[in-house]
Amino acid sequence: MLDPVSWITENGQIVREYTKEIDTCQGKLRLIDQTLLPEKLVYVELDETEAIFDAIKRLVVRGAPAIGCAAAVGVAAVVRKSASQDAAVLRQLAITTADRLAESRPTAVNLFWALKKIKDAVSGIDNAAELRSTLLQTALNILDEDIAMCRAIGSFGAELLKDDMTVLTHCNAGALATGDYGTALSPVYVASENGMNIKVYSDETRPLLQGSRLTAWELNEAGVDVTTICDNMTAQVMKEGKVDMVIVGADRIAANGDAANKIGTYGVAILAEYHNIPFYVAAPYSTFDLSLESGDEIPIEQRDGDEVRKGCGKLTAPEEVNVYNPAFDVTPNELIAGIITEKGIIRAPFEENIKKILG
Amino acid sequence: MLDPVSWITENGQIVREYTKEIDTCQGKLRLIDQTLLPEKLVYVELDETEAIFDAIKRLVVRGAPAIGCAAAVGVAAVVRKSASQDAAVLRQLAITTADRLAESRPTAVNLFWALKKIKDAVSGIDNAAELRSTLLQTALNILDEDIAMCRAIGSFGAELLKDDMTVLTHCNAGALATGDYGTALSPVYVASENGMNIKVYSDETRPLLQGSRLTAWELNEAGVDVTTICDNMTAQVMKEGKVDMVIVGADRIAANGDAANKIGTYGVAILAEYHNIPFYVAAPYSTFDLSLESGDEIPIEQRDGDEVRKGCGKLTAPEEVNVYNPAFDVTPNELIAGIITEKGIIRAPFEENIKKILG
Numbered sequence: 001m002l003d004p005v006s007w008i009t010e011n012g013q014i015v016r017e018y019t020k021e022i023d024t025c026q027g028k029l030r031l032i033d034q035t036l037l038p039e040k041l042v043y044v045e046l047d048e049t050e051a052i053f054d055a056i057k058r059l060v061v062r063g064a065p066a067i068g069c070a071a072a073v074g075v076a077a078v079v080r081k082s083a084s085q086d087a088a089v090l091r092q093l094a095i096t097t098a099d100r101l102a103e104s105r106p107t108a109v110n111l112f113w114a115l116k117k118i119k120d121a122v123s124g125i126d127n128a129a130e131l132r133s134t135l136l137q138t139a140l141n142i143l144d145e146d147i148a149m150c151r152a153i154g155s156f157g158a159e160l161l162k163d164d165m166t167v168l169t170h171c172n173a174g175a176l177a178t179g180d181y182g183t184a185l186s187p188v189y190v191a192s193e194n195g196m197n198i199k200v201y202s203d204e205t206r207p208l209l210q211g212s213r214l215t216a217w218e219l220n221e222a223g224v225d226v227t228t229i230c231d232n233m234t235a236q237v238m239k240e241g242k243v244d245m246v247i248v249g250a251d252r253i254a255a256n257g258d259a260a261n262k263i264g265t266y267g268v269a270i271l272a273e274y275h276n277i278p279f280y281v282a283a284p285y286s287t288f289d290l291s292l293e294s295g296d297e298i299p300i301e302q303r304d305g306d307e308v309r310k311g312c313g314k315l316t317a318p319e320e321v322n323v324y325n326p327a328f329d330v331t332p333n334e335l336i337a338g339i340i341t342e343k344g345i346i347r348a349p350f351e352e353n354i355k356k357i358l359g
Numbered sequence: 360m361l362d363p364v365s366w367i368t369e370n371g372q373i374v375r376e377y378t379k380e381i382d383t384c385q386g387k388l389r390l391i392d393q394t395l396l397p398e399k400l401v402y403v404e405l406d407e408t409e410a411i412f413d414a415i416k417r418l419v420v421r422g423a424p425a426i427g428c429a430a431a432v433g434v435a436a437v438v439r440k441s442a443s444q445d446a447a448v449l450r451q452l453a454i455t456t457a458d459r460l461a462e463s464r465p466t467a468v469n470l471f472w473a474l475k476k477i478k479d480a481v482s483g484i485d486n487a488a489e490l491r492s493t494l495l496q497t498a499l500n501i502l503d504e505d506i507a508m509c510r511a512i513g514s515f516g517a518e519l520l521k522d523d524m525t526v527l528t529h530c531n532a533g534a535l536a537t538g539d540y541g542t543a544l545s546p547v548y549v550a551s552e553n554g555m556n557i558k559v560y561s562d563e564t565r566p567l568l569q570g571s572r573l574t575a576w577e578l579n580e581a582g583v584d585v586t587t588i589c590d591n592m593t594a595q596v597m598k599e600g601k602v603d604m605v606i607v608g609a610d611r612i613a614a615n616g617d618a619a620n621k622i623g624t625y626g627v628a629i630l631a632e633y634h635n636i637p638f639y640v641a642a643p644y645s646t647f648d649l650s651l652e653s654g655d656e657i658p659i660e661q662r663d664g665d666e667v668r669k670g671c672g673k674l675t676a677p678e679e680v681n682v683y684n685p686a687f688d689v690t691p692n693e694l695i696a697g698i699i700t701e702k703g704i705i706r707a708p709f710e711e712n713i714k715k716i717l718g
Contacts, residue, residue, distance in 0.1 A: 038677040170591075201683075204667065204676065206565065206589035212667070212676035220680050227681040230565035230667055232529075232590035232623025236659075236688040239625065264591025266598065267630055274629045300595075308563065308571070308589055312671025317563065317571035318397040321579050322586040324560075329595040 002175045002218060005061065005069040005143060006030045007076075007136070008045055016147065016179070018140040023133050029077045031070060033060045034176055038217040047077040049097045056104035056111075063177020064251065065146050065284070068110035071101045072139040075118050079135050087128045094122045094135060110286065114142050146179035149284045150186045152342035157187025157247065157282055158194060160338075160345075165244040166199040168234065168272075171262035172214040173249025173282065175222075183282040184249040185219065187340065192224055199225045201237055205262060206230075207307040207325065231264050238275040246272045247340070250283040257333035257350025258295025259283070263326050269335035278337035285341050285358055295330035303327045361534045361577060364420065364428040364502060365389045366435075366495070367404055375506065375538070377499040382492050388436045390420045390429060393535055393569075397576040406436040408456045415463035415470075418567065422536020423610045424505050424643060427473030430460045431498040434477050438494050446487045453481045453494060466619065466660045466687055468611045472645050473501050505538035508643045509545050511701035516546025516606065516641055519697075519704075520557060524603040527560040527593065527631075530621035531573040532608025532641065534581075542641040543606045544578065546699065551583055559585045560596055564621060566666040566684065590623050597634040605631045606699070609642040616692035616709025617654025618642070622685050628694035637696035644700050644717055654689035662686045 007015040007022070008030040015022050028045040035058060036042050044060065046052050052074035055061055061070045078097045079090050098115040105111055121138040125131045161167070167188055174182035181189045191198050200219055205211035212228045219226035229237055237243055246268060250259040259265075259281045272279040292298060305323030309316060317323065339346040339354075346353045366374040366381070367389040374381050387404040394417060395401050403419065405411050411433035414420055420429045437456045438449050457474040464470055480497040484490045520526070532543035540548045550557050559578055564570035571587045578585035588596055596602055605627060609618040618624075618640045631638040651657060664682030668675060676682065698705040698713075705712045 038680075039674050203591070204565070206563070206591055209675045212680075216680045217677045220677055225681070227683050228667060228676045229683050230590065230622070232562070232565055232626055233683065233685060233688075235626030235629060236622060236685055237683065239688070263589070263595060267591055267594030267626070270594060270630055270633045271626055274633075308587060312673065312675060314672035315398050316568045316671065317587045318576050318579055321571075321575045322584070324586050324588050324592065324596065326592060326595055329592075329598075 002032065002221065003030065004032045004066050004176050005073060005179055007073055007140060016140065017144055018137045023136065026080060027077065029070060029074045031055060031061045032176065034062055034214060035060055038213050046074065047081045049078050049100055052078070053100055053104050056101065063172065064110040065178040066176070067105060068114035069143045069146055069179050071111055072114040072118050072142045074101060075115070076135040076139040080132055085128045087126050087131050090128055090131050091122045091125065095119055113286065117142060143179045149342045150178050150181040150183065151190070153183050153282050153284065153340055154181050154186030154190035156345050157280070157340040158190040160245065160280065161187060161191040161196060161198060163196045166201065166242055168201040168203070168237070168243045168246045168268070169215060170203045170211060170248045170265050170268050171205045172210040174215055174218050176214050176218050177249070183284065184247045185215070186282065187247060188219070188224060189222065200227070201243060202226055202228050203231050203234055203264065203268065204228055205264060207311045210262070234268055235271045238271055238277060243277055246277060246279045247282055250281050250287050251328060252298055253281070253283060253288045253339065254292040254295050254298065255290045255351060255354060256294045257336060257339060257346070257354060258330050259336065259339070260295060260298045260328045260330045263329050266329040266331045269331045273335055279335055280338050280340055281331070281336055282340040285343060288354065288358055290358070295332060298330055300329065301327040361391065361580070362389070363391045363535045364425050364432060364538055366432055366499060375499065376503050377496045382495065385439060386436065388429060388432045390414060391535065392419050393421060393573060394419055396572050405433065406440045408437050408459055411437070412459055412463050415460065421569070422531060422608070423467040423469040423646060424508070424537040424542065425535070426464060426467050427469035427645070428502045428505050428538050430470055431473040431477050431501045433460060434474070435494040435498040439491055444487045446485050446490050449487055449490050450481045450484065454478055464660070465658060466610050468648050469645050476501060502538045508701040509537050509540040509542065510549070512542050512641050512643065512699055513540050513545030513549035515704055516639070516699040517549040517553060519604065519639065520546060520550040520555060522555045525558040525560065525601055527562070527596070527602045527605045527627070528574060529562045529570060529607050529624050529627050530564045531569040533574055533577050535573045535577055536608060542643065543608045544574070545641065546606060547578070547583060548581065557583065559583060560602060561585055561587050562590050562593055562623065562627065563587055564623060565590055566670045569621070593627055594630045597630055597636060602636055605636060605638045606641055609640045609646050610687060611657050612640070612642060612647045612698065613651040613654045613657060614649045614710060614713060615653045616695060616698060616705070616713060617689050618695065618698070619654060619657045619687045619689045622688050625688040625690045628690045632694055638694055639697050639699055640690070640695055641699040644702060647713065647717055649717070654691060657689055659688070660686040
């Protein structure tokens with residue numbers, strides 16, 4: 001599998017799980033630079049606060065779970081680099097680094113969650129070596145938990161799939177967005193691992209093209225049969241009987257199951273219903289926001305029109321023309337066949353069943 | 360208005376209507392190079408078969424009615440250029456040119472219709488000068504008829520509009536797709552001319568972005584309030600109550616009213632139905648192909664995957680990844696509120712009413 005986020009030791013060992021061994025040597029945060037995909041696969045190694053801040057800000061690493069993992073491992077790298085043997089100095093360094101990284105993407109909930117875990121972990125440790133150890137262990141545990149979450153979603157989701165099925169997905173909720181198998185793509189990876197022949201259609205997902213740049217790339221790298229289509233070809237592909245199931249990720253899910261995800265998801269859900277194709281959302285339980293009764297309460301971020309006008313490298317609309325560029329939309333629960341979580345698949349009635357499974 | 364297709368005399372006179380005067384001098388087919396919009400407004404002048412073939416193939420000129428006009432005027436230009444004084448030679452040149460141009464785009468029925476008119480016009484003419492004249496006159500009549508057709512569609516369509524309404528359109532069935540006001544955009548131009556305040560949402564229409572590059576450009580040039588959105592934002596814009604009506608063009612309409620149009624149209628029709636928004640097709644009667652019982656018989660042109668991978672100027676999908684790139688889709692008649700033609704608006708039951716209005 002890809003290693004979108006990992007720890008690399010000074011000996012070049014790629015690590016995603018904490019062991020006593022790696023504790024004896026230096027190391028850095030290692031990321032795939034996703035801004036260069038699909039043209040180049042370049043890994044960057046980072047151990048300086050501002051460089052890590054910049055990597056998150058510039059979307060070198062993206063996808064809410066991946067950002068959380070990267071920030072946590074990043075703090076461990078910055079502290080490990082320090083020559084200080086004073087636990088108080090190192091603790092302070094961990095805290096200021098975490099606070100700085102928290103400013104990189106102000107809306108990413110997983111980022112704050114991961115950085116809080118890091119800050120909590122170092123409180124009260126008075127030994128510098130132990131502090132370095134604890135930090136690395138905590139960071140790699142966050143990564144490890146994320147990997148376990150992906151695999152669990154994959155296992156539950158794979159039960160929905162049969163040999164020779166074709167899945168359509170939108171945007172990128174794959175390995176590149178998480179520590180490992182992704183959310184929406186994890187069922188595909190797990191089913192493929194189990195010997196099933198699963199094909200994928202990947203909507204290119206304008207304006208930032210995460211579907212064609214990232215999803216198509218990572219599935220292709222993994223040897224999964226993937227076909228990219230423009231967003232406006234989804235209906236035709238469905239009409240031709242080429243899609244058995246839709247699986248997408250989510251950015252936020254309300255208490256009634258309404259799910260916010262990348263712009264275009266809502267339209268795909270309507271088209272799936274029209275063609276009698278089951279539409280699934282795959283997301284960890286940390287995506288649920290039970291304080292929101294319905295999707296109507298989820299604010300829709302509006303982004304700069306130049307993403308549409310100039311996002312592809314050349315001018316694709318007149319510079320002076322109005323652009324409407326909502327980044328997300330909300331799919332109402334009645335269009336959703338089920339929500340695949342690491343604790344199982346939630347089905348209608350959603351409000352009741354979400355409460356049941358999430359406690 | 361714009362002159363997407365015209366005749367330019369050797370003296371630089373732009374002509375859209377045949378007169379005896381222009382018959383005395385040489386001339387060429389003049390086209391806006393639509394591949395360069397919205398960055399540059401460049402006109403090209405052509406009088407060689409392969410250059411005209413290439414211009415249609417490469418979408419320098421596109422839009423079914425404009426292609427028909429361009430091909431007809433193109434044949435006139437090629438024949439006019441020939442030094443031969445032998446009517447039989449010129450007639451043969453007209454026929455081989457027409458046959459070659461007919462191979463440039465497989466779906467556009469107007470192309471075949473216009474070229475048949477051209478071939479019919481030259482049959483039995485034994486005088487070279489008369490043949491040249493007849494060809495130019497026939498070609499410019501096709502353009503002239505097209506302009507009249509656009510205006511008539513606009514007048515019928517404008518009756519559907521009220522002040523402050525917003526129309527969503529897909530691709531470009533505007534001035535740039537025809538000789539003049541367009542088909543889908545003609546009601547907007549006519550209503551605006553009549554003093555109504557009509558707003559337009561223009562789907563950008565991947566992969567070739569005719570909606571953002573062309574529709575947004577020409578409406579903006581004409582002073583109409585236009586907003587560009589990515590194709591995957593249509594559902595969200597409809598959900599927000601921002602769209603009162605959809606009007607699109609058509610490339611071919613079957614006897615039962617099923618309408619082939621630019622890829623994505625079928626999806627827009629489904630989304631319109633879901634949101635209870637009336638979906639209209641605007642097209643001249645030359646678009647109807649009564650030899651086809653239903654849309655199932657309309658062949659769908661498949662285009663090169665590199666339009667999707669590389670169409671925007673930089674690589675937007677891995678070079679080696681599969682791409683499915685159908686250029687058209689077919690909207691079934693049950694999703695269509697009406698077909699706006701130059702003879703009136705046709706409504707369900709379509710098969711019966713199409714026969715009635717088209718004879």
